[in-house]
Amino acid sequence: MHVRLTFARAGIALRVVLMVLFAGGMAPWLTLQAWDLLPPPWDDHRVAGAGIARALMIFGLAWVIFPDARRRTACVQTRKGRLFLPLAIATTVIMTRVGALIATSNTHILWQGFTWTQLGYLTAFGVGTAVFEEVLFRFVLLDRLAQVVGTPVAFTIQLSLFTALHLDRGTFEIGQLLHAAFAGGVLSLIYLQTRSLWSVISLHFAYNVLSGAVFGIAIDGVQLYPMLVADNFGKAHGRMAAATAFACWAVFLAIQHSRFSRQPFTAGVAHG
Numbered sequence: 001m002h003v004r005l006t007f008a009r010a011g012i013a014l015r016v017v018l019m020v021l022f023a024g025g026m027a028p029w030l031t032l033q034a035w036d037l038l039p040p041p042w043d044d045h046r047v048a049g050a051g052i053a054r055a056l057m058i059f060g061l062a063w064v065i066f067p068d069a070r071r072r073t074a075c076v077q078t079r080k081g082r083l084f085l086p087l088a089i090a091t092t093v094i095m096t097r098v099g100a101l102i103a104t105s106n107t108h109i110l111w112q113g114f115t116w117t118q119l120g121y122l123t124a125f126g127v128g129t130a131v132f133e134e135v136l137f138r139f140v141l142l143d144r145l146a147q148v149v150g151t152p153v154a155f156t157i158q159l160s161l162f163t164a165l166h167l168d169r170g171t172f173e174i175g176q177l178l179h180a181a182f183a184g185g186v187l188s189l190i191y192l193q194t195r196s197l198w199s200v201i202s203l204h205f206a207y208n209v210l211s212g213a214v215f216g217i218a219i220d221g222v223q224l225y226p227m228l229v230a231d232n233f234g235k236a237h238g239r240m241a242a243a244t245a246f247a248c249w250a251v252f253l254a255i256q257h258s259r260f261s262r263q264p265f266t267a268g269v270a271h272g
Contacts, residue, residue, distance in 0.1 A: 009148045012145075013145075015065045015066065016140055016141070016144050016145050018065070019065070019140045019144075020136070022058065022061060023058050023136045023140075051128035052128045054128065054132055055127070055128040055129075055130075055131035058131075059131055062139055062140060066144060085199070086190060086199050086200065086202045086203030087202065087203070089203055089207075089246075090203055090206035091206075091210075092245055092249070093183075093207065093242050093246055094211065094242075097215070097238045097241050097242040097245075098214065098228065098238075101234055101235075101237065104233065104234040104237045105234075106230065106234060107228060107229070107230040107231075107234045108229045108230075122213065123209060125208075126208045127205060129204070129208060130201045130202075131201055133162070134187070134191075134197055134200045134204055137162050137188075138187060138188060141157060141161065142154050142158045142191060145158070158184075159184045163180040163184055166184075167180060173239070175237075176239055179242050179243040179246065181243075182243050182250055183242075185250045187200045187204060189250060189253035190203065190253060193253065193256065214227050214228060215227075215228060216229075
């Protein structure tokens with residue numbers, strides 16, 4: 001029994017490593033190579049296509065190499081998966097950030113409009129980024145890796161990598177660090193409660209698209225004209241406000257999880 005358990009965990013660990021390597025290297029390379037071969041005018045949409053293709057590739061691969069998860073996740077989604085909570089969280093955090101920006105001096109409300117092409121790109125990138133990151137961080141590095149090292153260790157690993165990925169290169173700001181960490185924590189806690197990828201994908205998508213439309217935050221290189229224009233102090237103030245809102249939601253979700261979860265946070269699944 002012990003030998004079988006060891007081999008089962010080793011097999012899961014190997015598949016997790018393959019998913020991470022594929023997500024970090026092969027998926028972006030393959031999608032960019034494919035879109036490089038497209039003739040005009042489709043070559044102008046190479047980045048958009050690459051983001052969507054990358055998301056579809058990692059989603060499909062995850063469902064192929066982890067076949068047991070399809071049945072368990074589908075069952076849980078039917079019973080507990082709801083979209084209301086993710087959308088409520090996204091709206092709360094956005095409104096908190098908007099309020100902080102408006103209350104800060106040197107912030108201007110500026111409506112410059114946007115083209116439908118820009119909005120389409122933003123939506124496409126929002127879907128592609130949300131699917132790619134949630135499959136990689138929540139499904140693979142949280143759910144699957146927990147079967148090998150336990151939930152607390154898997155939670156820490158995926159949250160650290162998620163936070164590092166969302167920090168601007170060459171700069172360090174405490175507000176940005178807290179914002180990324182608390183957002184990743186909320187997404188992780190929602191997934192642990194619902195075991196539904198669609199819940200965390202919907203929250204990630206809604207927050208990204210609203211942030212891009214309201215604050216002009218670039219998503220994979222696509223940027224709209226912002227509705228709120230602030231100086232660096234105002235932007236930092238807004239990120240801290242959003243981090244605080246995410247932190248409050250994280251505390252609420254952690255309490256809910258500890259009170260109502262059938263499976264304790266420290267539990268790790270040794271098979272599957």
